[in-house]
Amino acid sequence: MRKSDRARVRAILSSLHGRRKAAYIWEYFHFYIIAAAVLAGLIIVTLLQTSAMKSTYAQLIVLNAPDPESCSAGLEEDLQEAGIPGSGGKAAVEAGLKYDPLHPESSSAEDLQVVAAELMTGEADLLAGSQSVFDTYAASGGLMDLSSALGTAIQADSGSVYYAKDASGKEIAAGIWCGSDSPLMQSACSSGKMLIGIAANSSRQEAAVRIMQYLLR
């Protein structure tokens, strides 16, 4: 808007009051108002999402949960009751993703990409799923060798450790079998046997180990 126009609009607006002023502003500036509202909305949503991401203590992906809502709500509640993470943050459980290489008909390519992105960027810290899922993600380099993360704890319970080949063909301790009394099995997260492991790029490894130890109790 030119200077002369600005002065003219200001003069017109000063002569108007109340509803007439609002009507005038809306009539001539509604595109700008809508654009500003949309922009403000986007900024607010982005800020809220960023703050929610920052306050996540750790994120667990549970693949192929038969009842995703009960699984994620039940587990999050269990973790909170167990004092994990304690103060601040939240242990997030994402249980709505479907991917199993043995059952491509019930898998979703979009979910596969979400899991790949979350494992690669370190957004996901823990992965729970079937043996075929662990074989696939270990071969893609997506899972951490638990013998380095858990150290002596893993040796004490070597019977329940699942070994799979990583991207270089080396055998690694990719996951640990969950017992029947594990909160994972109690919260409708799996209909069969289930493994849990830590993502290779986990950015919150300490939190991941703590959650894993709780889920394997």
Added chain:
Amino acid sequence: MSNPVQHMDDIQYNNSLKKKKKKKKRNGEQLPFYLMIIPGMIYLFCNNYLPMFGIVIAFKKVNFAKGIFNSPWCGLQNFKFLFATSDAYTMIRNTVLYNILWIATGTIVAIAIALMMNEIAKKPIAKLLQPVICFPSMISAVILSYLVYAFLSTSNGFLNRTVFAANPISWYSEPKYWPLILTIVYFWQNAGQSSIIYMAAISGIDKGLYEAARLDGANKWRQITKITLPLIRQMVILMLLMSVGRIFNSDFGLFYQVPLNSGLLYSTTQTIDTYVYRALLEMNNVGMSSAASVFQAVIGFILVLASNLLVRKIDSDSALF
């Protein structure tokens, strides 16, 4: 008395100042238009150009722990899976043949619909028909697959209950019927929408030309062949060139959802896209699926360039670039 050379310099200086002011004013006036381009440019950059960095995935052995850019290069290894498989011939044949058939017949059908719609454009029925013929293109592939299933279900399908009641056909286990079924479904879904562009092109033709032709005694057919078709030729060529660029692509929903992902039908329903999708779900190898996309894009690009070259040689005015 002032120096004439100095005087000329002053005039030149003043002229250049005026020009600069004029340019500045023009730029100032056009600034809002440039600003209006920005959201579109941002969208184009984020949606169409930024993802192009993903092309590197086609040449990498993706390791989740190392990330995309630090994963090791693997040359053309990811491309091998497309051609090393025993299904390579079937899927490439299906993709290319369906596209050739549909590009050729689809153009004729779309132009025919556009011509017919143009003839009834002023009648009230046109207002009803135009949305009706475009409606199928808005239906999602999942819903479309159920509509087709309602017709073809072996036990309860409309066809087996009426036309083939005496000898019911197991449509979802007989691949030989599917080229025809897919072609019918494709035209039902896409012909109306494809014709819109031709309708727009026809509506832009000067009505005076038809008036003159009528006065000269030209019948409807001659008006179509001598006025309409020559005048929409450039649009037809443009649409054909764009279709040729996608000759190695296929409508995923049509080939995956409509045959209900039936393995028995792969010989006539497997295309590059469906094969890549299945391979991705079974092997979780993003490198391979990315390689397939790069292959489709590169071949499509080469085909567009070659077709455009051919068009330019035959009729340079109709060439795209």
